Amino acid sequence: MALTESVLLFDKNEISVEQVIERVKHYVDLAEKGMKLLESNKSAALACLKEIRSTMAEEYKYYYRSKVEPFIIENHLYNTYRSFIDDAFAKQNSPNSYDTLNSNLYDVMDYGRYYFSRYLSEK
Numbered sequence: 697m698a699l700t701e702s703v704l705l706f707d708k709n710e711i712s713v714e715q716v717i718e719r720v721k722h723y724v725d726l727a728e729k730g731m732k733l734l735e736s737n738k739s740a741a742l743a744c745l746k747e748i749r750s751t752m753a754e755e756y757k758y759y760y761r762s763k764v765e766p767f768i769i770e771n772h773l774y775n776t777y778r779s780f781i782d783d784a785f786a787k788q789n790s791p792n793s794y795d796t797l798n799s800n801l802y803d804v805m806d807y808g809r810y811y812f813s814r815y816l817s818e819k
Contacts, residue, residue, distance in 0.1 A: 702754045706774045707764045716777050717815045720808045723748055723784065724816065727804040730797075738794050745791060745800055752785035780811040 704711050704719060730744030759768055759778045768774040784807040790796045809816055 702751050703758045704755070704777070706759070706771070707767045711774065713773060713815070716773055717812060720777070720780065720812045721816065723752075724805050724808040727801045727808070730801045731805070734798055734801075738797065741797055741801065742792075742794065745797060745804075748804055749785065749788070749791055752781055755781050756785050776811055780807050783807040783811075 704715060726744050726748055730741040730748075733741040733744065758764060759781065768778050784804045788796075788800045788803065791800055
């Protein structure tokens with residue numbers, strides 16, 4: 697379940713709805729996988745969260761660059777995607793802790809479904 701690129705380059709390419717949804721599904725599926733692993737293998741579940749956070753960290757940093765922001769602000773899809781990244785990444789608590797692992801994985805899944813419910817329900 698690897699992504700082909702770490703960041704969607706909104707300032708350099710025309711990114712389609714399908715590309716954004718594929719990315720959101722990747723995060724939601726990885727969070728679901730981590731949640732299923734919680735009972736049997738917490739370290740594997742934490743590895744899922746770390747994989748999510750690694751890519752989201754790159755995206756979060758990139759999407760707030762001054763040269764990229766205008767492209768995001770002008771496009772509803774891009775702006776919604778950045779809001780998903782904001783909430784799913786920046787609002788996590790103690791991401792290296794087993795105590796908050798369930799909550800952090802759930803938040804990634806929940807924010808993905810919240811922002812892109814229309815698309816994710818069309819599986």
